[in-house]
Amino acid sequence: MSANMKRRVGPGQAKPVLKVQDLAVHYQLEQGGLLRSETVPLRAVDGMSFELYRGETLGVVGESGCGKSTLARALLGLVRPRRGRVLWLGQDLTQLDEKALRKKRKEIQIIFQDPLASLNPRMTVGDIIAEPLWTFYPKIARVQVEERVRGMMKMVGLLPNQINRYPHEFSGGQCQRIGIARALVLNPQLIICDEPVSALDVSIQAQIINLLRDLQRKLRLSLLFIAHDLAVVRHISDRVMVMYLGRAMEVASADALYRRPLHPYTSALVKAVPIPDPALARQPVDTGLTGDMPSPLNPPAGCVFHTRCPYAVKRCQLEVPPLRRLEHGDWVACHRAEELDLTIVKRPSSTV
């Protein structure tokens, strides 16, 4: 995998900062009537393993409900995993108690999807950004906090003299900048971005993504970038992980994944990316994908994707394909990865 990392990531970074092993998060749902209710596990995340290196951006894509956000919360400890390990700098976060876990928020932070709703409407911008500082450094001087907050605001492209304004006085893009400043104020090393731009206008999306990329380079951050927009993910990611029904289908470098997908599901997703050309858009795209995603309450046996896969064979219904590493270093969970050639035929003006 290290061969893969050498492009944007510094040399000699053989050891990952974050190593996730067989992570599973199940929600217990109550089903049934008044008298005979039973709990059914909803397998939001079911056995995921991946690694993240310093300064790297790992994109996570997948349809709604595939477990992307649950993965983000599990990494942060906001929900407790059912099994598996989350090794952060060698320490297993799942073994920590609540208090120790909270301390880790200094190192791992998160940016949320809905920027305005994620900010306390009754606190000023300055208080929102400063609060983590007060919590982790209660004895810090007031002047110092304000200086730091103003510095953060400047860094994310906000005017420092707006420090006493309230969130509702800002636009969506500005609110997300506040969210970023709030996440960065403790100098974290990993930022989990849970669909940070999907609630924003396209023009604002580009600004926020470029801001994140600039900050990442400047501060040597690792990013876990969750989105359902493949164009956005391709733009910012070094590697991309494709999720389906709580499992990783493919982990590959961003360019390779979009040019020559290894997994039929990835191929379908890439084909479904809209083309900004009216003439082409009129021709319906055949993604080869039929039906809806099965319910995570009752995932299919064998390969979870076999119910919708145009290439499925008997073996796919019986045997769960492990996420395995191919010769050129990318990872895929498909029995037929070697025999299939899913190279995307280059279409004109597909600039994404």
Add this chain to the structure above:
Amino acid sequence: MRQQSLLRHAGQRLLGVLPTLLLLITVVFFLMRIAPGGPFDSEKALPPDIQANLEAKYHLDEPLLQQYFRYLGQILVLDFGPSFQYKDWTVNELIAQGFPVSLTIGGFAMLLGFLVGVTVGVLSALRQNTAADYATMGFAMLGVSIPNFVVAPVLILLFAVYAGWLPAGGWDGGWRSAVLPVITLALPVIAYIARLMRGSMIEMLHSNFIRTARAKGLPEWHVILRHALKPALLPVISYMGPATAALITGSVVIERIFAIPGLGSYFVQGALNRDYTLVMGVVIFYGFLIIMLNFIVDMLYSILNPKIRYEER
């Protein structure tokens, strides 16, 4: 600048109080006159001369409209006139005597209702859908639905008659005679606020900015007290106005049951005797009180919720 706009907002709201008061006075004045009977009716008819004399003394012989404007003029200088029934007392004196007692009981009931209601509501929200939560909310439902004229005799029976810990009625200014009336008055307030608080707290705890607060790494108590409690209090704050009105109506009944010489007792007595000036005085006084409390609640609301502050033309 923010302070200034808040002050201007307050000024505008205060100006709006005046027409409301005028309307209240007008309606009360004419309603009292429409009600059959008069202040000097008794079993035996008075000699016509005396009746005429009395009416002349209290200006009841003038045309109704003239009486109305005379009364308005009096109120402008805060004079509610003499009581028709308590001959040596002016209405101002009766209010001055009865109101402190009512205020003591009502104030403590409100305080108790707010503190206990909020605490119970928050605890219930934190233990949502547990047995404790269901039990508390069940009791709260009872508290809302059982009328105070049922609660009062039951409490008297339990704590005064059987246990003998507290007096069954009367007022000596001490805490012992205040306990039962205060509890009776506070029970529905506790129950209502607890239900309100539980609902809004649960909503808050599921909101996105609370998730952010947790992600910041704040201790849970900090998340609850600093981030969730304040916005969750808003519905409770706006209930405080109507709650005061409910307390005042409640106190009319409670003061009769516990034989407390508060404003409520005078009010009931005055209404039965067609004591025009007394009833009008008390209604206007209470009306003014409720209007002012609603005004204060409005101000509190905009202090607690910065979004409202700028919504002015």
